[in-house]
Each structure stands twice: as structure tokens, then as C-alpha cells.
Amino acid sequence: MKYHVENEFEIESQIEIADVKKLEIDILRTFVAFCNEHGLKYFLAGGTLIGAARHNGFVPWDDDMDVSMPRPDFERFRELTKNGTLGRYEIRSISLTPDVYARPFDRIVDPRYMTRVKVDQVYISPWLDVHALDGLPTDEKEDRAHWAKARWNKRFSRWTRTRFCDEKSKIKGLLKRLVFWPVYLRGPHHYANELTKLAKTYDFYESEYIAAFVAGYGHKERMPRYYFTDGEEKMWFEGILCSVPPHWDLELAHMYKNYNSLPPKKKRVVHMVRAWKLKTPLNRFLDLIEEKDESAKSGEDA
Numbered sequence: 001m002k003y004h005v006e007n008e009f010e011i012e013s014q015i016e017i018a019d020v021k022k023l024e025i026d027i028l029r030t031f032v033a034f035c036n037e038h039g040l041k042y043f044l045a046g047g048t049l050i051g052a053a054r055h056n057g058f059v060p061w062d063d064d065m066d067v068s069m070p071r072p073d074f075e076r077f078r079e080l081t082k083n084g085t086l087g088r089y090e091i092r093s094i095s096l097t098p099d100v101y102a103r104p105f106d107r108i109v110d111p112r113y114m115t116r117v118k119v120d121q122v123y124i125s126p127w128l129d130v131h132a133l134d135g136l137p138t139d140e141k142e143d144r145a146h147w148a149k150a151r152w153n154k155r156f157s158r159w160t161r162t163r164f165c166d167e168k169s170k171i172k173g174l175l176k177r178l179v180f181w182p183v184y185l186r187g188p189h190h191y192a193n194e195l196t197k198l199a200k201t202y203d204f205y206e207s208e209y210i211a212a213f214v215a216g217y218g219h220k221e222r223m224p225r226y227y228f229t230d231g232e233e234k235m236w237f238e239g240i241l242c243s244v245p246p247h248w249d250l251e252l253a254h255m256y257k258n259y260n261s262l263p264p265k266k267k268r269v270v271h272m273v274r275a276w277k278l279k280t281p282l283n284r285f286l287d288l289i290e291e292k293d294e295s296a297k298s299g300e301d302a
Contacts, residue, residue: 135207157191
């Protein structure tokens with residue numbers, strides 16, 4: 001295997017995924033303390049919210065973390081952390097680290113460590129994803145059009161970040177590249193920026209419905225705003241008292257139906273497969289796609 005990297009990094013030792021979870025808990029603790037200090041609204045989100053509701057911490061097979069913030073608080077968080085750090089952690093965003101990061105949400109990472117993620121074979125420092133909550137159109141026809149634009153931007157962005165458009169067939173992937181060549185010329189940053197502009201179209205506090213618009217669930221994310229603004233609620237997550245949507249139960253039922261029941265074993269997806277402590281902390285985020293080096297393999301076989 002040959003890893004196409006932008007910075008070389010040296011491994012000090014391999015660590016367990018349980019150790020990665022401890023690192024991510026500390027990232028969350030730092031984030032929560034920062035938000036409390038500056039009066040920023042945030043909520044546990046996705047599997048992290050399920051974990052708090054069902055396990056008072058991580059879902060046993062989960063190994064990443066998500067929070068969401070109303071767009072005004074998200075933008076203020078960005079302004080307060082425009083130096084690119086949060087305590088000893090680093091922030092990756094399309095504005096702070098455009099040379100190595102092209103996502104429409106922010107990510108807080110611990111650069112002292114590296115993990116290998118199963119999906120797409122990417123390498124990422126232990127992380128906490130921070131998503132903005134944005135307003136949505138009330139009109140059904142307008143709402144469908146709004147999400148349709150988002151789907152195409154997400155799709156194009158994903159294609160530009162993968163070698164063969166996620167196709168198992170390299171021939172099919174190459175044909176897609178030929179047909180959609182203008183898409184690749186624009187690059188992932190273009191589509192991430194377009195998605196962000198689209199997300200900001202409707203004000204969070206003036207909209208009846210809202211969503212983590214740039215997240216991966218699509219129209220399923222559409223929920224009444226009062227789920228998030230009708231009071232305050234807290235839950236424990238691994239010993240940290242965290243904010244959750246006031247109507248967290250309605251949100252989880254909306255997103256996951258019977259969220260109190262464990263999913264079938266085949267759906268208990270583990271993201272990380274290996275993790276390491278680095279000799280020298282990375283001074284910027286690495287999102288590295290693993291690629292087979294056939295020539296090197298042939299040489300080894302010889």
C-alpha cells in the first residue's frame with residue numbers, strides 16, 4: 001500500500017479505540033466549557049444524542065461525536081476561534097484550512113493522534129464535528145427545490161473528493177469522470193461553499209422548520225424549530241453535563257423511529273479500525289485517501 005500524504009508523520013505507538021474515545025470525550029469537555037463560558041447554544045446530535053439518551057455516553061460501537069448549533073451561534077463560534085485553536089485542540093474548516101479540508105461543517109481535532117477510518121479508508125485525527133442548524137422554507141414546493149439543490153452539491157462534492165466516484169468498477173468511475181469533468185475542475189471547495197450559501201438562505205430564528213442542512217441525512221433532517229428552542233434541557237454524556245434539544249425525544253423519534261431499541265448487529269457500524277499516537281503532533285489536518293500502489297506491489301511480489 002502507498003499512502004498519498006501531504007505531510008509525513010511518524011508513529012510513536014498504536015493505541016486502542018477505547019483510548020480514542022477518551023480523547024474525544026476531552027474534546028467535547030473543552031467544547032462544552034467554551035460554549036458555557038461564551039453563552040453559545042449547542043446540542044448533542046446524531047449518534048451522540050442517542051448515546052446520551054440511551055447509554056449516558058457513547059453508543060458501545062460508536063466512536064465519533066457530533067454537535068449542532070443554531071447558525072448565529074455557529075458563526076459566533078467561528079469568530080471566537082478564528083485563530084484555529086480551541087485549547088490544545090485545532091479547528092479544521094474550509095476558511096481556516098482550505099488546503100487540506102473541504103467540508104461545509106467544522107471539525108475539532110486532536111493533532112497528536114491519527115485514526116484510520118473504515119469508510120473511504122481515510123486518516124483523521126480524533127474529532128468532534130460541529131454542524132450549523134439552518135432555517136428551511138415553509139412552502140412544500142420551495143422546500144423540495146431547496147433540498148434538491150443541496151443533494152447535487154453534496155453529490156458533486158463527494159465525487160471530487162474520491163478517486164472513482166465511490167464506484168466499485170474503475171471503468172465506470174473513469175467514465176463518470178469524463179462525463180462530469182467540469183465538476184472535477186471546480187473541486188470540492190466550490191461545492192462546499194455553494195452548499196453553505198444555500199444553507200444560509202433562510203434565517204434559523206425566523207423559520208418554522210430547521211435542519212442540519214449540510215449533514216448527510218438530507219430531507220429527513222427537516223424538523224420543527226421548537227424542538228430546539230422551546231426551553232432548555234441537559235443530559236449526561238460520559239460524565240459531562242451537555243445541552244440537548246428541549247424536545248430531544250421528538251427529534252430522535254423523528255430521525256430514528258424507535259431509538260430506544262438496539263439496531264440489528266449488521267447496522268452497528270464501527271468507523272475507526274486502527275489508531276496511533278504520533279511522535280510529532282500534526283500542525284494541520286490530514287484527510288488522506290489510501291491507494292494501492294500496484295507497481296510497488298509487483299516489485300514486492302518479485
